[in-house]
Amino acid sequence: xxxxxxxxxxxxxxxxxxxxxxxxxxxxxxxxxxxxxxxxxxxxxxxxxxxxxxxxxxxxxxxxxxxxxxxxxxxxxxxxxxxxxxxxxxxxxxxxxxxxxxxxxxxxxxxxxxxxxxxxxxxxxxxxxxxxxxxxxxxxxxxxxxxxxxxxxxxxxxxxxxxxxxxxxxxxxxxxxxxxxxxxxxxxxxxxxxxxxxxxxxxxxxxxxxxxxxxxxxxxxxxxxxxxxxxxxxxxxxxxxxxxxxxxxxxxxxxxxxxxxxxxxxxxxxxxxxxxxxxxxxxxxxxxxxxxxxxxxxxxxxxxxxxxxxxxxxxxxxxxxxxxxxxxxxx
Numbered sequence: 001x002x003x004x005x006x007x008x009x010x011x012x013x014x015x016x017x018x019x020x021x022x023x024x025x026x027x028x029x030x031x032x033x034x035x036x037x038x039x040x041x042x043x044x045x046x047x048x049x050x051x052x053x054x055x056x057x058x059x060x061x062x063x064x065x066x067x068x069x070x071x072x073x074x075x076x077x078x079x080x081x082x083x084x085x086x087x088x089x090x091x092x093x094x095x096x097x098x099x100x101x102x103x104x105x106x107x108x109x110x111x112x113x114x115x116x117x118x119x120x121x122x123x124x125x126x127x128x129x130x131x132x133x134x135x136x137x138x139x140x141x142x143x144x145x146x147x148x149x150x151x152x153x154x155x156x157x158x159x160x161x162x163x164x165x166x167x168x169x170x171x172x173x174x175x176x177x178x179x180x181x182x183x184x185x186x187x188x189x190x191x192x193x194x195x196x197x198x199x200x201x202x203x204x205x206x207x208x209x210x211x212x213x214x215x216x217x218x219x220x221x222x223x224x225x226x227x228x229x230x231x232x233x234x235x236x237x238x239x240x241x242x243x244x245x246x247x248x249x250x251x252x253x254x255x256x257x258x259x260x261x262x263x264x265x266x267x268x269x270x271x272x273x274x275x276x277x278x279x280x281x282x283x284x285x286x287x288x289x290x291x292x293x294x295x296x297x298x299x300x301x302x303x304x305x306x307x308x309x310x311x312x313x314x315x316x317x318x319x320x321x322x323x324x325x326x327x328x329x330x331x
Contacts, residue, residue: 165199
């Protein structure tokens with residue numbers, strides 16, 4: 001008994017429903033449809049073998065015994081059903097059709113499909129969301145959001161975007177909350193402008209800086225913090241709640257949008273990774289001993305050679321330009 005009726009949601013359908021709760025609901029309806037589908041005829045021998053297995057697998061202890069009529073065989077059940085075979089087939093077909101229609105209605109009424117935008121290294125892209133909000137993505141960033149921010153069967157739903165990388169959000173006010181989810185944090189707003197940075201591969205945590213309005217910044221714990229314009233906070237990679245807010249000049253929030261660059265107490269590895277994405281280059285750190293040095297930089301307008309030169313001066317390093325990369329190392 002291993003035909004399709006025992007299987008759940010097909011893989012191609014499941015891939016189009018990334019939300020776990022939605023996928024579980026569709027899987028339940030799909031299994032109901034499969035179980036209602038008329039089964040192919042089996043021989044008397046196959047029927048006997050299957051029924052023996054069912055009785056053996058569902059037998060109960062003596063203290064929990066049930067009347068023998070509850071375990072009547074298929075043959076006995078068939079004998080008590082006075083309806084002709086064609087009527088029984090018609091009923092099974094009607095049940096299958098009803099469940100199939102329920103599945104179709106569920107698929108048609110589910111929330112809008114997710115859309116994904118990936119920005120190449122050395123590029124930036126501004127995305128207009130369905131509610132009128134605008135998101136400017138920095139090099140290498142990836143954004144996921146629903147096509148129309150609607151819930152089941154067209155009902156209004158909270159606005160949710162998933163971010164990997166750095167992005168600047170200008171959120172439109174429409175009465176619904178707007179959430180940005182990263183790999184370890186969530187930022188909730190109604191209408192404001194702010195930057196979020198989160199690079200899972202770098203394990204550098206999530207950074208939020210607010211240019212206008214207020215946001216609630218939370219991790220996996222129960223405590224969140226409120227950030228206002230001019231506030232910046234970090235949720236470390238392994239932390240459950242953000243650290244205390246620090247002041248940041250509003251003009252230093254996401255300066256990369258205007259060709260600038262900023263790093264606030266970041267390890268050299270993170271600074272190098274940001275430069276590689278922004279300028280689409282390869283920068284090698286030649287000595288592991290310098291990889292964790294903390295760096296703070298700000299440029300309203302930036303050129304790669306200038307940043308590398310300043311890093312070399314501040315950290316007593318040398319920078320070499322090779323054919324296909326830059327090399328930072330100790331003298």
